[in-house]
Amino acid sequence: xxxxxxxxxxxxxxxxxxxxxxxxxxxxxxxxxxxxxxxxxxxxxxxxxxxxxxxxxxxxxxxxxxx
Numbered sequence: 001x002x003x004x005x006x007x008x009x010x011x012x013x014x015x016x017x018x019x020x021x022x023x024x025x026x027x028x029x030x031x032x033x034x035x036x037x038x039x040x041x042x043x044x045x046x047x048x049x050x051x052x053x054x055x056x057x058x059x060x061x062x063x064x065x066x067x
Contacts, residue, residue, distance in 0.1 A: 001025060004060055006044030020044055022060075038062075 002025050007018035019039050023030040042064035049058040 001049070001058075003030065004038075004047050004049070004062075006041070006047045006062060006064075008043045008045060008065065015043070017042055020062075 003023040004020070005023065006020040010016050010018040017040060020041050022033040022036070022038060024033050038060075041062055044062055044064050046063040048061050050061055051057060052059050052061065
């Protein structure tokens, strides 16, 4: 399974939006996915992988704090 790293704060830089990212799993070795629209999603408070459209692929659902 791939990993989503969603950040909420950058210490000493509040309310600057931290960079969130996805780590792609390649047989147990993780690599950071290049810059995507998820990078600046905002202050992440929660996230879950769930197949919400029943297509057999896990979808990433992100909850964030908007200011």
